[in-house]
Amino acid sequence: MFENIRNHFPFFEKKPELTFLDTAASALKPKLVIERVNHCYSYEYANVHRGVYKLSNDLTEKFENVRIKTSKYINAKSEDNIVFTKSATEAINLVASCFSEKYLGSGDEVLLSYLEHHSNIVPWQIAAKKRGFKIITIDVNKEGAIDYDDFANKLNIKTKFISITHMSNVTGTIVDMQIIKKHAKKFNIPFLIDGCQYIAHAPVDVKDLDCDFYVYSGHKMYGPSGVGILYMKNKWFDRFDPYQGGGSMIDKVDFINTTYAKGNQKFEAGTPPIAQVIGLGASYDFISQFNLQKIFYHEKELYEYAFDKLKSFNDVNVIGDSKNKGAILSFTIDNMHSNDIGIILDQHNVAVRTGHHCAQPLLKKLNLNATARASFGIYNNKNDVDHFIEAIKETKNFFKK
Ligand SMILES: Cc1ncc(COP(=O)(O)O)c(C=O)c1O
Numbered sequence: 001m002f003e004n005i006r007n008h009f010p011f012f013e014k015k016p017e018l019t020f021l022d023t024a025a026s027a028l029k030p031k032l033v034i035e036r037v038n039h040c041y042s043y044e045y046a047n048v049h050r051g052v053y054k055l056s057n058d059l060t061e062k063f064e065n066v067r068i069k070t071s072k073y074i075n076a077k078s079e080d081n082i083v084f085t086k087s088a089t090e091a092i093n094l095v096a097s098c099f100s101e102k103y104l105g106s107g108d109e110v111l112l113s114y115l116e117h118h119s120n121i122v123p124w125q126i127a128a129k130k131r132g133f134k135i136i137t138i139d140v141n142k143e144g145a146i147d148y149d150d151f152a153n154k155l156n157i158k159t160k161f162i163s164i165t166h167m168s169n170v171t172g173t174i175v176d177m178q179i180i181k182k183h184a185k186k187f188n189i190p191f192l193i194d195g196c197q198y199i200a201h202a203p204v205d206v207k208d209l210d211c212d213f214y215v216y217s218g219h220k221m222y223g224p225s226g227v228g229i230l231y232m233k234n235k236w237f238d239r240f241d242p243y244q245g246g247g248s249m250i251d252k253v254d255f256i257n258t259t260y261a262k263g264n265q266k267f268e269a270g271t272p273p274i275a276q277v278i279g280l281g282a283s284y285d286f287i288s289q290f291n292l293q294k295i296f297y298h299e300k301e302l303y304e305y306a307f308d309k310l311k312s313f314n315d316v317n318v319i320g321d322s323k324n325k326g327a328i329l330s331f332t333i334d335n336m337h338s339n340d341i342g343i344i345l346d347q348h349n350v351a352v353r354t355g356h357h358c359a360q361p362l363l364k365k366l367n368l369n370a371t372a373r374a375s376f377g378i379y380n381n382k383n384d385v386d387h388f389i390e391a392i393k394e395t396k397n398f399f400k401k
Pocket residue numbers: 024025087088089090117119120165167168169194196197217
């Protein structure tokens with residue numbers, strides 16, 4: 001099913017020698033997306049939601065069609081539940097800010113897990129400083145999996161919000177959302193799922209998840225950078241005050257009193273990421289040609305192939321060996337700094353991410369400062385893994401010299 005997949009990606013025409021293993025940071029772009037963005041800027045471009053002229057109206061319709069595609073992709077009730085932001089980071093900031101202003105104060109608690117990316121930690125800390133609530137952390141075990149008993153034990157009447165990743169960007173751990181949902185519902189606690197690492201690799205159904213918020217970024221699902229997606233349950237649209245003020249989000253403005261637009265427009269102040277949203281639409285078209293479950297197994301097979309080979313080196317340590325995980329492989333090599341590993345791998349045409357992966361609390365918890373991380377996408381294959389393993393051998397030899 002994925003034999004000819006690279007034909008979709010112009011990148012490989014120019015750089016066939018490169019093994020790209022950094023999809024978790026940002027995915028390469030298929031022709032469909034690149035050409036769609038190019039076409040939009042070349043022939044369709046005008047501002048949206050503003051013009052009375054045909055060019056603007058036509059692009060507004062196409063822009064709104066992507067909202068419909070988004071709602072279908074994640075099985076939301078309606079496109080009205082979708083807010084476009086500039087990134088997943090902005091989407092989480094929006095929720096942390098709007099929710100905390102209305103509902104959080106001293107004595108309240110927000111639960112986050114140790115698996116979180118800084119994007120799902122720092123916005124809550126900023127809000128906590130202003131509002132005086134406490135952040136409580138859900139533990140992870142040494143395999144990098146959530147400690148669900150710890151989660152259950154930390155829930156209490158002070159818990160007012162849960163914000164948790166669907167899949168860790170460091171260990172690939174997939175969080176069992178049915179457990180999170182069960183407990184959240186029992187205490188009637190709203191919860192947000194950070195789907196950045198999950199969205200392009202397995203099906204997402206927000207009706208089944210029954211989460212209040214689901215966020216992800218376009219660039220991690222083969223779409224353009226500069227667009228984030230925030231799914232919100234209906235009730236929050238009226239309950240939240242606007243996150244930002246400006247054009248588009250208003251009903252009537254005067255210096256005495258301004259009234260706001262309703263629904264998602266209230267949260268989309270200013271000119272939106274127009275061409276990025278149009279490109280995002282093409283990324284749904286691209287992924288939807290394939291079966292998401294098959295994408296997951298394809299990538300997972302590569303992960304397991306790489307995992308077994310890496311395990312055969314006694315000085316290589318794979319980080320986070322939890323049962324339920326996606327195709328993200330973090331590792332260290334004894335007596336080598338991860339940045340050195342990344343640099344030598346690059347000299348052998350293998351691109352991996354190195355460092356703390358914007359997850360310093362998790363690394364600290366696992367007694368690490370940094371790791372190297374190989375992450376897989378739809379375009380990877382077994383040759384990539386073989387190349388990666390050969391490059392690891394070269395890296396080890398380099399440091400032995
Ligand atoms: C799990 C997770 N959450 C949030 C983010 C932030 O995404 P963005 O930088 O696109 O806003 C990332 C990015 O790496 C991520 O991996």
